Amino acid sequence: MAQGWHIGVIGGSGLADGIGLEDAQDITVRSPFGEPSGPVTTGRIGAVRFSFVARHGAGHRIPPSAVNYRANIDVLKRCGVTDLLSLSAIGSLREELAPGHMITIDQLIDRTEGRARSFFGPGLVAHVSLADPVCPRLAGLVGEAARAAGATVHPRGCYIAIEGPQFSTRAESAMYRAWGADVIGMTAMPEARLAREAELPYALLGMVTDYDAWRESEAGVEAAEVFAVMKANADRARAAVRQLAALLPADRVASPIDRALDHALATAPSAQDPALVARLDAVAGRVLRGTRSAG
Numbered sequence: 001m002a003q004g005w006h007i008g009v010i011g012g013s014g015l016a017d018g019i020g021l022e023d024a025q026d027i028t029v030r031s032p033f034g035e036p037s038g039p040v041t042t043g044r045i046g047a048v049r050f051s052f053v054a055r056h057g058a059g060h061r062i063p064p065s066a067v068n069y070r071a072n073i074d075v076l077k078r079c080g081v082t083d084l085l086s087l088s089a090i091g092s093l094r095e096e097l098a099p100g101h102m103i104t105i106d107q108l109i110d111r112t113e114g115r116a117r118s119f120f121g122p123g124l125v126a127h128v129s130l131a132d133p134v135c136p137r138l139a140g141l142v143g144e145a146a147r148a149a150g151a152t153v154h155p156r157g158c159y160i161a162i163e164g165p166q167f168s169t170r171a172e173s174a175m176y177r178a179w180g181a182d183v184i185g186m187t188a189m190p191e192a193r194l195a196r197e198a199e200l201p202y203a204l205l206g207m208v209t210d211y212d213a214w215r216e217s218e219a220g221v222e223a224a225e226v227f228a229v230m231k232a233n234a235d236r237a238r239a240a241v242r243q244l245a246a247l248l249p250a251d252r253v254a255s256p257i258d259r260a261l262d263h264a265l266a267t268a269p270s271a272q273d274p275a276l277v278a279r280l281d282a283v284a285g286r287v288l289r290g291t292r293s294a295g
């Protein structure tokens, strides 16, 4: 029986109905960072605890630019999750990444604009390392799980996050390929940044729904195509999560990401904004508790 793992899952397009947890309970968790996308569904698969949030809300109401990424991660942290898995629809920028395939990414490029990208700010400055934004341990386990669920899984790749909501122009798509991006989506940033600030190992299982607009012989991306492939893949994503529960090692050995904030805080305790410190009770409580001086 796995002890110590509590997997947070943020389910994207096609997964608003959840991941089929046992003993599932919907709970409303409040966050000082605003409204999360919806309730947290907590439950288990076998012996492993899971907590789930639908990224775009019930019935897919929230566009990528309006998702409250901070609140979603804050409420999952409050529920005690130890690791965070994103399930996402993605477009392919490479011939070999065919619709229907899955990928565990290892790198990210951020082209989003104007999204709240940090829990920290004036009154409490923090700089975490983001060189390796994905947790290799969790990504490896997730890839193995998706393979056990019957998927063709690519073990690495670079995800470029665009603001959307429109899909890319052909020129943009060609440019992203030249930059070295392999897949494209609208949500992994700032999610991965925030997961690191919250000291949560993060992995993304991407489900390829389309070739983006770089293939000259093809029409551009259509949402209907994306939704149809996503619908067909949602059950396989759920099966991958079930396999993950089955193959997690019994004990969760600590990850260096659990301590990402150890050397990240720049603001002297006496200069910290007490209101911001209070908001960060879940995300950064581990390093903040007891650090503030009275004055």
Ligand SMILES: CSC[C@H]1O[C@H](OP(=O)(O)O)[C@H](O)[C@@H]1O
Binding pocket: 011, 012, 013, 014, 055, 056, 064, 087, 088, 089, 090, 164, 184, 185, 186, 187, 188, 223, 226, 227
């Ligand atoms: C429905 S196509 C575009 C939409 O799908 C992906 O969302 P998610 O990552 O939440 O599965 C993509 O990033 C766009 O937001």
Ligand SMILES: Nc1ncnc2[nH]cnc12
Binding pocket: 089, 090, 091, 092, 162, 167, 168, 184, 185, 186, 209, 210, 211, 212, 213, 221, 226
């Ligand atoms: N081609 C694409 N571009 C951006 N986000 C996507 N999500 C699924 N397919 C996509």
